[in-house]
Amino acid sequence: MPGTLLTLRDVSLGYDGRVVIEHLSFAVEYGECLALVGPNGAGKTTLLRGILGLIPVLAGQIEYGFDRSTSPPGYVPQRDTLDPIFPLTVFEVVLMGTYGRLALLRPVGRRQRQLAADCLERVGLADLANRPFWALSGGQKQRVLIARALAVEPNLLLLDEPTAGVDPGAATAIMDLLARLNRDQGLTVVLVSHHLRLVRSLVRSVLWVEDGSASKGTAEVMLAPERIMDVFGPL
Amino acid sequence: MDTLVEIVSPGFLQREALVGSVLVGYMCAPVGVYFVLRRMIFLGVALPQISAAGIAFAFLIYRTLVGQHQHFVPNERLLAMLGSLSWTLVGLLILAAFARHRDTVEARIGATYAIAAAATILFLALDPAAEAHMVNLLKGDILATTGPSLTLMAGVFGAIALLLLAFRKEFLLISFDRDLAVVFGKHVGLWDSLLYLMIGVTISLGVMTAGPMVTFGFLVIPPLTARIITRRMLTFSLTAAALGAITAFAGFYCAYRFDLPLGPAEVALASLVLAIVVVTRGLSRVLGRWQAA
Numbered sequence: 001m002p003g004t005l006l007t008l009r010d011v012s013l014g015y016d017g018r019v020v021i022e023h024l025s026f027a028v029e030y031g032e033c034l035a036l037v038g039p040n041g042a043g044k045t046t047l048l049r050g051i052l053g054l055i056p057v058l059a060g061q062i063e064y065g066f067d068r069s070t071s072p073p074g075y076v077p078q079r080d081t082l083d084p085i086f087p088l089t090v091f092e093v094v095l096m097g098t099y100g101r102l103a104l105l106r107p108v109g110r111r112q113r114q115l116a117a118d119c120l121e122r123v124g125l126a127d128l129a130n131r132p133f134w135a136l137s138g139g140q141k142q143r144v145l146i147a148r149a150l151a152v153e154p155n156l157l158l159l160d161e162p163t164a165g166v167d168p169g170a171a172t173a174i175m176d177l178l179a180r181l182n183r184d185q186g187l188t189v190v191l192v193s194h195h196l197r198l199v200r201s202l203v204r205s206v207l208w209v210e211d212g213s214a215s216k217g218t219a220e221v222m223l224a225p226e227r228i229m230d231v232f233g234p235l
Numbered sequence: 236m237d238t239l240v241e242i243v244s245p246g247f248l249q250r251e252a253l254v255g256s257v258l259v260g261y262m263c264a265p266v267g268v269y270f271v272l273r274r275m276i277f278l279g280v281a282l283p284q285i286s287a288a289g290i291a292f293a294f295l296i297y298r299t300l301v302g303q304h305q306h307f308v309p310n311e312r313l314l315a316m317l318g319s320l321s322w323t324l325v326g327l328l329i330l331a332a333f334a335r336h337r338d339t340v341e342a343r344i345g346a347t348y349a350i351a352a353a354a355t356i357l358f359l360a361l362d363p364a365a366e367a368h369m370v371n372l373l374k375g376d377i378l379a380t381t382g383p384s385l386t387l388m389a390g391v392f393g394a395i396a397l398l399l400l401a402f403r404k405e406f407l408l409i410s411f412d413r414d415l416a417v418v419f420g421k422h423v424g425l426w427d428s429l430l431y432l433m434i435g436v437t438i439s440l441g442v443m444t445a446g447p448m449v450t451f452g453f454l455v456i457p458p459l460t461a462r463i464i465t466r467r468m469l470t471f472s473l474t475a476a477a478l479g480a481i482t483a484f485a486g487f488y489c490a491y492r493f494d495l496p497l498g499p500a501e502v503a504l505a506s507l508v509l510a511i512v513v514v515t516r517g518l519s520r521v522l523g524r525w526q527a528a
Contacts, residue, residue, distance in 0.1 A: 052418050075418050086272055086411050087462060087471050099404050100419040132466050
């Protein structure tokens with residue numbers, strides 16, 4: 001599906017009126033896989049939250065190439081934000097993703113349940129459907145949250161540090177999954193990540209966020225070793 | 236056994252009190268599920284006290300602006316309900332608004348409880364017509380439950396139960412992952428307000444019927460017990476409601492059988508069930524680890 005999915009025009013974002021990142025202008029095309037990278041505190045998560053509509057735009061505008069009310073984006077948060085006091089099975093967590101397209105008072109039906117089961121299958125965790133969500137490993141929880149985002153049937157998938165706090169094997173599995181979703185199913189992916197080595201193998205474009213602004217380029221240029229060394233030191 | 240047969244017989248003299256107890260236990264628990272899930276348990280301490288202060292304030296204002304009110308008439312309960320509900324809702328909204336500032340949450344709720352308790356006594360002292368009957372209204376007197384008040388309670392609680400069931404996916408979403416709810420375009424503030432309204436009405440009715448102690452007890456103890464033994468959200472709520480109703484009934488039986496104060500008996504029994512579940516769960520874990528070793 002050709003075309004632009006997301007366009008930011010001179011956007012400024014921040015909290016309580018305080019600007020964190022400003023003068024952002026870039027576009028995301030259908031089928032693109034874009035990583036938001038940069039030093040800690042640069043504003044990557046702020047940008048992601050602005051795109052999701054979780055924080056208001058302080059200046060400029062964000063244009064969407066899809067109807068957010070009928071086709072919301074898929075969102076994978078950092079799993080630390082979720083409270084383990086909720087008694088939820090893996091399947092119940094994934095099923096929550098189907099609420100995005102369910103009208104008020106419409107109960108969860110067979111279609112939603114089948115969709116949730118299919119999404120669990122796509123992330124390779126169908127056999128864990130009845131396990132308590134909190135009993136899973138960090139990498140498994142992240143894949144469940146990706147399944148939940150897929151259950152939204154999104155045009156755009158946004159992930160906030162999907163490999164944070166997971167072991168290298170699980171991180172690679174998560175990135176491989178995202179690569180398959182992007183390459184084989186044409187899903188547009190935007191993710192925040194600090195795992196530059198993994199990101200370099202996954203994405204074609206990078207938005208480098210630093211000092212309150214951002215610049216977009218190809219992964220080869222933006223993740224060139226000398227640039228990485230300047231900011232992060234040796235990988 | 237004779238006592239059990241007596242209390243379930245149609246001609247039982249305190250049938251309204253029994254049904255009222257079970258209704259309070261049955262309805263406070265699924266509402267209390269959201270107190271537990273949203274980690275607002277301490278609000279369950281302060282809110283019933285705020286409700287009592289609202290009742291006392293309503294009568295003081297009525298006495299000041301209108302004049303002496305009559306006891307044991309429907310308008311009296313309506314006035315108490317208005318005072319209780321308005322204060323509970325305002326208190327709930329204010330405390331919930333500051334709930335995100337977790338570093339001072341205990342201090343705020345503790346202060347609110349103390350202020351509400353003091354205000355209740357002061358309002359009673361300022362009302363020259365305050366009598367012992369007022370104290371009964373404030374601490375709840377379930378034995379004085381009448382048929383009409385039972386009908387009102389059943390109707391209101393039934394409506395709340397239907398709303399909790401009909402909108403359970405919305406309430407779950409805004410409680411579990413607020414950001415996702417916003418991404419889905421849900422009006423989080425409106426849903427929060429509806430949930431708080433239902434909590435406020437439940438607490439107000441509970442306090443007026445059974446008093447702050449029993450209301451808080453059933454808001455918190457059955458959900459805490461259910462949380463230990465359930466793994467899914469729907470069974471969590473249903474189990475909490477069942478535990479609330481069963482312990483209310485059993486507490487009533489014990490109070491009637493052994494001539495004990497009703498409210499404390501119910502709360503004590505609910506606490507005993509919680510203790511048994513906690514100990515059983517702990518022992519099964521120890522046994523499991525021992526067997527694995």
